[in-house]
Amino acid sequence: MTFISYAQNFEDIRLWRALQSVENGFYLDVGANHPTDDSVTRAFYDRGWRGINIEPVPAYYDALCQQRPHDINLQCVAGENAESLTFYTIADTGLSTVEASVAQQHRDAGMDVRNQTVQSRTLASICEQYAQDRPIHFLKIDVEGHEETVLRGMDFSRWRPWIILIETPWARDQTWENLVTDAGYQSILFDGINTYYLAEEHLALKPAFDIPPCNLDGFQLCKGHKFSHPLSDTDQQLSAALQRAEQAEAQLHAIQNSRTWRALNKLRTLLHRAQAGPAQK
Known part of the structure; x- marks a missing residue:
């Protein structure tokens, strides 16, 4: 079965290379966005994996419910506490955020930014309810500046994702990184968009990340992928x-x-x- 890649920067290929021996795996996707377009988890869903998708934008949440009915889809944001927050939505993009300063940058760039109120939950409470004691094979975080509060709401002493990938700035100046490394994870790769971390108990997976995706991975890009030819x-x-x-x-x-x-x-x-x-x- 040819591996079809949907992720924007080959994230799913890197993860599949490391985790393809796992049957019926489980993922946690924070900032899931669209169920297919640029999705890190779609290829895994198609192979029988299941997981939790956290997505506050109504249009994307509805699409997840329709196209990923076997996943657990939650319309909320992950944060440090359970509270109501102002969420800044930029339609048809992956740029929506709870960070007011980030939203203002997008407004200054001429984007249409809309406000809505969303509920925040900690990752620990979500894992307590839905993951319980099952292993989390990878955790993906793409939250446009909200990374630190997401991480502060997780209990890494109880839930130990094998792999964590977090969208990070090109400058690699993320102030929250110690929250991951102090929890027993090692930074192993920056792909230009994401930083990958391995749990210390799963460092044997590191060789899977040593070379970039290549022809030996036997993958194809999904139709309409940004790196493929435009659709007629x-x-x-x-x-x-x-x-x-x-x-x-x-x-x-x-x-x-x-x-x-x-x-x-x-x-x-x-x-x-x-x-x-x-x-x-």
Whole structure:
């Protein structure tokens, strides 16, 4: 099965190289954004992995619920406390943030920044509820300046993601890095966008990150990937039609698994038997 890469900077290829021997793995995606476009976790989902997607933007959260129904999708932000926060949304981008200074930079650049109120939860509380004692094979954090508060809300003494990748500035001047390294993780790679950290108990995975993705990984880029050729009008129409079909299938699956649907099916069966009884006599 050819590996189809969706991530913007080959993150999924690097992770798959390290974790492909894991069956039915589990991920934690903070700032999940779109369920497919530039997604670090989509390729893993397609291979039977499951995880938790944290995404406060309503449009992306709704898309995650439709296209990733087997994941746990949470419409909130990860933070240091449970509280209500102002979230600055920039539609159709991955630039939305809770950091007012970052939002102002985008306003100054002419972007349309909208305010909304969102609920914050700690990663520890989310893991307590949904991950419990299962291993987290990788944690991805992409939160546009909100990294420190996300990390402060995690209990790395109890939950130990094997690999952590965090979007970091090109200057590599992140003030929060000690929160990761002091928790028993080593920085092993900066790919130009993300810094990768390995848990000290999983340093045996380091050789998987020693060389960049290459032809030996046997991957293909998904249709429409920024590094591939632009789609023709026909391909774009086909891609849109396939996406609508996937969304419709996910909605139907969700309906069929609902309690109401099962109750109606049971009622139909009972009515059919009741109607069939007199006729058989």
